[in-house]
Amino acid sequence: MIKLFSLKQQKKDGESTPRTGNQKKASAAQLRITKDINELNLPKTCNTEFPDPDDLLTFKLVICPDEGFYKNGRFVFSFKVGPSYPHEPPKVKCETQVYHPNIDQQGNVCLNILREDWKPVLTINSVVYGLQYLFLEPNPDDPLNKEAAEVLTSNRRVFEQNVQKAIRGGYVGGIYFDRCLK
Amino acid sequence: MEECKESSQKKWTHLRKVLERPGPFSHPEFEPSPDILDFILSTCKILIVGAGGLGCELLKDLAMMGFKHIHIIDMDTIDLSNLNRQFLFRLKDVGFSKAEVAADFVNKRIQGCQVVPHCCMIQEKNPQFYRQFHVIACGLDSISARRWINGMLVSLLEYDENDVLDQSSIIPLVDGGTEGFKGNARVILPGMTACVECTLDLYPPQVTYPLCTIANTPRLPEHCVEYVKMVQWSKENPFGVPLDGDDAQHLTWVHEKASERANQFNIQGVTFRLVQGVVKNIIPAVASTNAVIAGVCATEVFKLATSCCTPLNNFMVFNDIDGIYTYTYEAEKKENCTVCSNIPHPVTIEDPSKMKLKDLIQFLCENPKFQMKNPGLTTNIDGKSKTLYIPTIDVIEARTRPNLSKTLLELGLSDGQQIIVADTTTPTSVILKLVYSISDIEMKT
Numbered sequence: 333m334i335k336l337f338s339l340k341q342q343k344k345d346g347e348s349t350p351r352t353g354n355q356k357k358a359s360a361a362q363l364r365i366t367k368d369i370n371e372l373n374l375p376k377t378c379n380t381e382f383p384d385p386d387d388l389l390t391f392k393l394v395i396c397p398d399e400g401f402y403k404n405g406r407f408v409f410s411f412k413v414g415p416s417y418p419h420e421p422p423k424v425k426c427e428t429q430v431y432h433p434n435i436d437q438q439g440n441v442c443l444n445i446l447r448e449d450w451k452p453v454l455t456i457n458s459v460v461y462g463l464q465y466l467f468l469e470p471n472p473d474d475p476l477n478k479e480a481a482e483v484l485t486s487n488r489r490v491f492e493q494n495v496q497k498a499i500r501g502g503y504v505g506g507i508y509f510d511r512c513l514k
Numbered sequence: 515m516e517e518c519k520e521s522s523q524k525k526w527t528h529l530r531k532v533l534e535r536p537g538p539f540s541h542p543e544f545e546p547s548p549d550i551l552d553f554i555l556s557t558c559k560i561l562i563v564g565a566g567g568l569g570c571e572l573l574k575d576l577a578m579m580g581f582k583h584i585h586i587i588d589m590d591t592i593d594l595s596n597l598n599r600q601f602l603f604r605l606k607d608v609g610f611s612k613a614e615v616a617a618d619f620v621n622k623r624i625q626g627c628q629v630v631p632h633c634c635m636i637q638e639k640n641p642q643f644y645r646q647f648h649v650i651a652c653g654l655d656s657i658s659a660r661r662w663i664n665g666m667l668v669s670l671l672e673y674d675e676n677d678v679l680d681q682s683s684i685i686p687l688v689d690g691g692t693e694g695f696k697g698n699a700r701v702i703l704p705g706m707t708a709c710v711e712c713t714l715d716l717y718p719p720q721v722t723y724p725l726c727t728i729a730n731t732p733r734l735p736e737h738c739v740e741y742v743k744m745v746q747w748s749k750e751n752p753f754g755v756p757l758d759g760d761d762a763q764h765l766t767w768v769h770e771k772a773s774e775r776a777n778q779f780n781i782q783g784v785t786f787r788l789v790q791g792v793v794k795n796i797i798p799a800v801a802s803t804n805a806v807i808a809g810v811c812a813t814e815v816f817k818l819a820t821s822c823c824t825p826l827n828n829f830m831v832f833n834d835i836d837g838i839y840t841y842t843y844e845a846e847k848k849e850n851c852t853v854c855s856n857i858p859h860p861v862t863i864e865d866p867s868k869m870k871l872k873d874l875i876q877f878l879c880e881n882p883k884f885q886m887k888n889p890g891l892t893t894n895i896d897g898k899s900k901t902l903y904i905p906t907i908d909v910i911e912a913r914t915r916p917n918l919s920k921t922l923l924e925l926g927l928s929d930g931q932q933i934i935v936a937d938t939t940t941p942t943s944v945i946l947k948l949v950y951s952i953s954d955i956e957m958k959t
Contacts, residue, residue, distance in 0.1 A: 363943040370890030370936035442725040474726035
């Protein structure tokens with residue numbers, strides 16, 4: 333146990349001369365994100381884009397699925413890692429308009445580990461795999477886009493056609509989708 | 515002379531009883547002396563972080579205990595809804611700085627007290643500011659602010675060449691927190707006992723609902739409010755600006771839309787108060803809980819400043835929902851804590867105008883102490899993060915490759931610079947501290 337009084341008696345105003353450099357110390361978020369990014373192990377269908385390599389907290393993830401409903405599509409997600417990371421999950425939005433049961437027109441993504449099931453032990457890599465999985469196994473039981481979910485449950489063929497139509501660009505269910513072919 | 519008179523005043527009789535004679539709970543090294551009271555009255559400098567519910571209590575408690583040199587920092591202004599418990603504020607103060615009004619009140623009321631207010635964010639103050647205090651007491655409502663203060667105090671620690679902590683660099687942190695009828699108080703000796711980061715998983719995660727539930731199968735009134743907040747606002751954007759939880763017009767709109775949605779799904783209970791609570795993540799405040807927790811914190815500050823009694827070891831929880839309950843336990847320091855166990859490793863650099871970044875990386879791979887495989891390096895220069903080299907991400911690798919053949923000086927790295935190094939060989943990032951053998955003056959030539 334320290335004895336503050338004896339240690340601090342001598343310490344008074346103005347005597348606080350720094351003994352070390354004054355570069356601001358790394359935040360816990362920076363320590364973690366450096367680690368996460370350096371150890372990012374992307375599947376070959378995924379790629380990252382860093383508009384500013386000095387800012388590891390803002391980047392994009394591009395997923396080009398090579399199998400499943402979304403084969404041949406190219407989907408861009410924006411990642412924003414806040415100062416509370418990893419206590420709070422990164423904020424992820426889908427920037428590509430996509431016909432998907434778990435992604436809505438505003439780009440909100442319904443992935444459990446991005447919200448209610450986030451844990452600080454998870455990494456950026458876990459999120460990347462989670463997003464990739466969404467394209468391989470869209471989940472109609474927990475929909476964000478209800479219409480797409482209903483089609484997926486009732487007729488997988490029609491769903492597949494709708495997805496491909498949306499990827500090539502065009503109207504599906506009255507909504508226009510921009511072309512996002514790889 | 516005045517100080518001598520001051521400490522002999524009758525109002526300090528009770529303090530003198532505990533400071534001028536030993537007791538069964540005294541610190542083993544406690545030496546009773548009249549100097550201790552003088553230290554409290556004339557030298558000891560305290561920082562209170564937050565001038566809200568806990569902060570007002572803390573400021574009043576510490577000022578009346580005899581502490582004269584108190585600084586208080588808060589970026590907020592006074593809101594009408596604060597007045598029921600933040601008793602240093604009056605109706606006429608609404609809209610003014612919490613820190614300034616609180617300091618004024620106490621300076622007028624308590625003779626000789628010199629409270630210095632800082633109306634700004636804690637992040638705006640530099641290490642020198644925090645270094646001047648003997649003890650820091652926190653009454654905050656956010657985890658990120660706690661983590662920031664904690665990180666700052668850990669960064670002020672000094673270690674000798676054998677990684678032994680210099681105890682005079684420790685600034686104890688007394689942290690209080692309340693939520694309704696529950697509260698906690700803790701004492702953190704940065705570098706010695708569990709820090710905020712060590713026990714981060716103690717904080718309950720923010721309540722979030724699955725997005726799909728909110729969108730399609732709402733069951734609770736909260737789901738309806740979340741829906742409007744998350745989906746409808748950005749879709750309709752009624753005021754052309756992001757949702758502001760302090761704007762009555764915004765809240766009214768959210769309330770209206772959430773009620774419509776609740777009706778659709780036959781959900782009861784969407785009230786304006788609930789809307790406010792969900793949008794702003796309001797934590798209900800109870801004045802008596804604040805008073806209890808601030809009282810405990812102030813006592814701990816006093817114990818730390820005087821050593822008259824061993825401090826709380828180190829985490830106390832308080833609950834008065836049913837009767838009154840307290841429990842104290844020792845939160846343990848996490849051995850691999852990213853903040854307080856991550857002691858910067860000094861690396862001596864002979865000549866930073868000759869040593870290149872690739873030489874430093876080679877050193878990290880070959881040095882028996884590190885033996886790294888493929889390290890990625892980042893740092894902070896003038897408060898901005900800078901990526902020195904990341905080998906694993908192609909786009910960053912290509913953009914940072916030119917750095918490899920630059921010298922440390924060319925990269926803007928100065929003596930004492932901290933470098934964050936991530937490598938697969940360590941579970942968390944490692945911090946290096948560059949120590950230049952030649953002085954600044956020589957370097958510039």
